[in-house]
Amino acid sequence: MMSETRSPRFATQAIHAGASPDPATGARVQPIYFTNGFVFDSTEQAADIFAMRRTGFSYSRGSNPTVAALERRVAALEGAKAAIAVASGQSAVLLVLMTLMKSGDAYVASSRLFGGSLGLMRRLDGRYDIKPQFTKGLRPEDFEAAISPETRAIVCESIVNPCATVMDLDGIAAVARRHGLPLIVDNTLASPALIRPIEHGADIVVHSTSKFLGGSGQTIGGIICDAGSFEWTKHGHYNLITDPWPDYDGLVITERFPDISFAVACRLFGLRDLGPGLSPMNAFLTLTGIETLPLRMERHCANARVVAAHLKEHPKVAWVSYPGLPGQPGQALAERYVPQGPGSIFTFALKAGEASALKFITSLELISHLVNIGEIKSLAIHPATTTHRQLDDSDKEAACVGPNSVRLSIGLENVEDLIADIDQALAQVE
Known part of the structure; x- marks a missing residue:
């Protein structure tokens, strides 16, 4: 009789998820791929990778094998369908907001957030007319009261930096669902070891990996996790996710990548266009930190x-x-x-x-x-x-x-x- 198949538990995933022995050398530790580019097998393969018709590595700004291992590991720990690693936690917040919204759009944001997030939000408002609608309190009803017709998302932290207030994620997620809005949760202070926001209704989770994930104060990094739970096609506000991309032969992300639509949009716009990619060395050090x-x-x-x-x-x-x-x-x-x-x-x-x-x-x-x-x-x-x-x-x-x-x-x-x-x-x- 075959043993029952089950998913590894959290501590096992922290050590093993996303990486395996290197097939070329047998190295047990995830290798550091210090290269900016990757050789193509053919011109057809190169064209297909750039057009998103085929997966593969082309240039490390968009994807790198060491960075990809980190993305798979954090996605596994958070219970996400995919993740995108970036140069800092600040970059992660920036890419999420700019991928979701265009000038004139708004989002409800908790009145209690990390100071760097607050500064970024106010700068995006002043320069690009992407408007934070700050709540008057931290209860789910405070988030609901701040929603307007221009609102495109809800943003909060799982544990507030620095006062340590724990947010009612289930209640805020219920508000987001009632209004057809994606819930974005910064899970930096909790880490997935304490809270897995996707299990409480979050659609997108971000981290500054410079904190608990890395753990040793050696690296700067950030990561965006896509739960694959939000139905983007039901709403007409998220054009980078639901509309054709002319420079990718009319690619419609929700049609070709229905389970990881937001992650793909973040990679194309956030990494290929804006460019805050993560160093493979920082990815390697963060992978090592996550093991403990x-x-x-x-x-x-x-x-x-x-x-x-x-x-x-x-x-x-x-x-x-x-x-x-x-x-x-x-x-x-x-x-x-x-x-x-x-x-x-x-x-x-x-x-x-x-x-x-x-x-x-x-x-x-x-x-x-x-x-x-x-x-x-x-x-x-x-x-x-x-x-x-x-x-x-x-x-x-x-x-x-x-x-x-x-x-x-x-x-x-x-x-x-x-x-x-x-x-x-x-x-x-x-």
């Missing part, structure tokens, strides 16, 4: 919970924004969506004000003063003057990044050493 993702996320969450609880009880701390603690705002959503814990990035505030927050950061010895997040090393930053400096004062306070706030990204060190470093730094502030 499940183990790392478990330790990240465990350490963060202990550090956040310690800070909450400290007499110099005004508040801690971490819904993994009992009695914190958003605890019920955190327990529902991320039972392992709501990641390892959060903010806290010093009672004595901005000067104390800045003094705390510069007094840290083990924890690095660094703008990135999601690394194996613990990091701290003052978001009000860096990552979220473009927000006005009221928005900073609402996003838990006011002048007296510090963002922590808790790493994998012994938690006792992290607490000791935090305590000695707090001892030096008022």
